[in-house]
Amino acid sequence: MSTTEKRHIDPDRALVRRKQVLDAAAACFGRSGFHGASMAEISKAAGMSAGHIYNYFDSKDAIIAAFVEQNVERVSQLMRDLEQQADPLQSMVDDAPRHVREHLDPNTWPLALEISAEAARNPKIAEVVRDADVRARVQFRAILKSSRERHGLAVDSDTLDGLLDAMISLFQGLDVRVVHNPNVNEPALARYMGIAMKAMLFS
Structure with a gap:
């Protein structure tokens, strides 16, 4: 054409x-x-x-970049929805089972792992993935900061940086966990994810 x-x-x-x-x-x-x-x-x-x-x-790289952008839009919408909650911190804890279920869905995690694997060896994809991560973290950090301020909790840079990466790591790790243990006990996992999230978010 x-x-x-x-x-x-x-x-x-x-x-x-x-x-x-x-x-x-x-x-x-x-x-x-x-x-x-x-x-x-x-x-x-x-x-x-x-x-x-x-x-x-133009290429398979362009297709992966489109998948990454789709996820950015999905996460951005989740963040906008979270901002509208009366207590975003508690909402994250309450929504842990739903997010665990989504990450364990066999229709989603294989693609996420493929993108991460490709980013580890392909500088172009790594740049796309890292740019997407920066945008998501900026949005998430703002929510954490304002929500923790309302609870009278620490909002210094070290606290927010550590909390941000710990929260994201919890869920990104689910994609790997389901590969190692496809029979993971989802209800029990969701319960303890909620406990871990509450301990971090409100400390």
């Missing part, structure tokens, strides 16, 4: 097509890994030609 033709792609149709490619890529990456899944495999799963896919994504 020429550059002129690309300019005339219907935006709504392009969004549908991009989602079609991303859904197919998520399935392929989960099944074959980032390097094992070829553009030909992705195009077949998406029901379109490889050439057609390149109209929306």
Whole structure:
């Protein structure tokens, strides 16, 4: 497709097509890994030609970058919702079971691990992942600061930095945990995650 033709792609149709490619890529990456899944495999799963896919994504790196951006938008919405709660700290504790369930969902964690693995060896993907992390941490840090101030808790930089990374690590670690123990006792895990979160958030 020429550059002129690309300019005339219907935006709504392009969004549908991009989602079609991303859904197919998520399935392929989960099944074959980032390097094992070829553009030909992705195009077949998406029901379109490889050439057609390149109209929306220049490479597999671009597809991973799109997944990262999708997650940024998801996290950003979660943060906006959290800000609206009467007590964001307590809401995080109360919502621990739901977040644990989401992280243990076999439809989500394989892709998250693939992206992390690729970021560990691919500087371009590492840059995308780290930029996304910075944006998420800025939003989360602001919520933690204002919420802890309302409870009369410490909000110095060391406290907020340590708490922020500890909270994020708790949930990022679930993706690895379910690989090592696919039969994890989810209710018990959620209960103790809540206990750990309460101990950190209110200390």
